[in-house]
Amino acid sequence: MDRTERFHLIDQMLSNKGLVSRPQFLQALEISPATFKRDLEYLRDRLGAPILWDRERRGYCYQKPSSDSSPYQLPGLWFNTGEIQALLTMNAWLQNLQPGILSEHIQPLQARIRGLLDQGDHSVDEITRRIKILTQARKAYRQDFFQLISQALLMRKRLLIRHFNRQTATVSEREVSPQRLTFYRDNWYLDSWCHVRKAIRSFSIDALQQVETLPVKALDLSDKKLDKELASGYGIFSGASTRQVELRFTPQRARWVAQEQWHPEQKSRFDDEGYYYLQFPYSQEPELLMDILKYGADVMVLRPQSLKNSLIAIIQSMHKNYL
Numbered sequence: 342m343d344r345t346e347r348f349h350l351i352d353q354m355l356s357n358k359g360l361v362s363r364p365q366f367l368q369a370l371e372i373s374p375a376t377f378k379r380d381l382e383y384l385r386d387r388l389g390a391p392i393l394w395d396r397e398r399r400g401y402c403y404q405k406p407s408s409d410s411s412p413y414q415l416p417g418l419w420f421n422t423g424e425i426q427a428l429l430t431m432n433a434w435l436q437n438l439q440p441g442i443l444s445e446h447i448q449p450l451q452a453r454i455r456g457l458l459d460q461g462d463h464s465v466d467e468i469t470r471r472i473k474i475l476t477q478a479r480k481a482y483r484q485d486f487f488q489l490i491s492q493a494l495l496m497r498k499r500l501l502i503r504h505f506n507r508q509t510a511t512v513s514e515r516e517v518s519p520q521r522l523t524f525y526r527d528n529w530y531l532d533s534w535c536h537v538r539k540a541i542r543s544f545s546i547d548a549l550q551q552v553e554t555l556p557v558k559a560l561d562l563s564d565k566k567l568d569k570e571l572a573s574g575y576g577i578f579s580g581a582s583t584r585q586v587e588l589r590f591t592p593q594r595a596r597w598v599a600q601e602q603w604h605p606e607q608k609s610r611f612d613d614e615g616y617y618y619l620q621f622p623y624s625q626e627p628e629l630l631m632d633i634l635k636y637g638a639d640v641m642v643l644r645p646q647s648l649k650n651s652l653i654a655i656i657q658s659m660h661k662n663y664l
Contacts, residue, residue, distance in 0.1 A: 342371065347380055348388075352415055355392065360400040388416060486552045490531055494519040497559045500533075503551035504544050512550065517542070518559035520567055525576070532571055534560050541570045574624025575604055583622035586629065587643040590617040594639035603632075618643075626651055 342350070347370050354361045354369065366377055381401075384390035391404035391413055406412050493500050500519055505512050517533035520541075524530075528545060535542040541562070574583045590598050592615030599609065604621035611617055623629050626648060633640055633652060642649045 344380065347372065348384060348415065351380065351384065352390070355401065355403050356412070360395060360398055360402045362400045366401070389413075390415075483549075486546060486549055487529070489552045489554055490519060490522065490546065493554050493559070494522060497561065499536075499555040499557045499559050501551075501553040501555055502544065502549050505548045505550055507548060513537075515542075515544075516555065517544075518561075520562055521571075523571075532567065534562055536560075541567065543571070572605075574622055576623075576628040583624050584645055584648075585620055586623050586645065586648060587618060587620045588633065589641045589643055590619065590636065591639045592616060594636060598636075630655065 350369060351366065354366070363374070363377070367374065370377065370380075372380075381392060385392055392401055393404050394400075395402055403413055490500065492498075500517050501514070502517060503512055503514050515538075516536045517531075518536065519531055519533050521532040522529060523532055523543070528547065531544045531546055531549075533542055533544065534540075575586075595611070595615065595617030598619065599611075599617050603619065604623075607619060607621035609617065609619050629648070630651060633642065634655065642652055
């Protein structure tokens with residue numbers, strides 16, 4: 342039990358029982374008399390806990406509050422060390438998503454958390470030294486764009502955006518109703534209703550060249566509709582219209598792939614020779630093709646034929662580069 346948890350238990354025992362003897366505390370806290378003494382001093386001196394020793398009844402109790410005051414409560418935010426470590430880990434993850442986007446709002450909370458954690462069994466410096474979060478292929482975003490999008494999303498306002506299509510090298514201007522911000526594979530995407538295309542579209546935030554908030558109420562789509570359109574197929578390039586892919590992995594590669602989840606609705610099996618078969622729905626090919634290619638000769642597309650043809654064309658094109 343760490344120090345923060347002991348403070349909670351001491352407060353709980355005093356509040357519930359009214360009077361608690363030293364042996365009862367030592368047994369419940371599983372600490373030495375010296376540690377218990379230090380905990381009491383900290384609670385009294387640093388946290389203002391009105392803990393008294395009742396000589397007649399041989400126990401500790403809270404001083405009774407006056408008629409115009411409330412019973413004592415532990416001040417501020419209180420978490421056990423495990424919860425604080427989880428928050429710091431989450432904060433490190435958020436900062437790694439894009440430095441500066443949320444740090445202004447996180448710093449006050451982080452300072453309070455660091456203060457609490459420093460009183461526990463592990464220092465903040467030790468946790469940050471031991472817990473590392475690395476991201477891959479992270480893209481850069483304009484902080485003002487991210488904040489404008491977040492505000493419009495929560496205030497339910499439309500946005501006017503200029504989007505660069507990397508595939509066609511063209512720029513288009515769109516009026517959109519933002520629905521969700523999605524973080525996927527180290528990149529942020531804006532899921533929106535596009536009023537130009539009259540359909541749901543996802544835009545990579547790093548591909549936006551201009552973002553402007555419009556004084557027009559955003560169109561609201563149901564979660565059911567969004568999930569049907571965006572979550573039914575494979576990855577961020579999903580769609581409502583899907584097909585089934587079946588892949589076969591070599592026994593060696595299956596040791597890794599069998600532990601991965603490619604899709605919530607995937608189906609898998611092993612054959613007698615140890616080959617691993619994976620089936621799941623997908624909507625568009627680009628991202629799926631990239632994931633298949635990274636496994637090289639350890640994977641084979643069994644169906645559909647259209648995806649197999651696309652993969653063959655890419656492999657042939659790659660081969661020409663090395664002739």
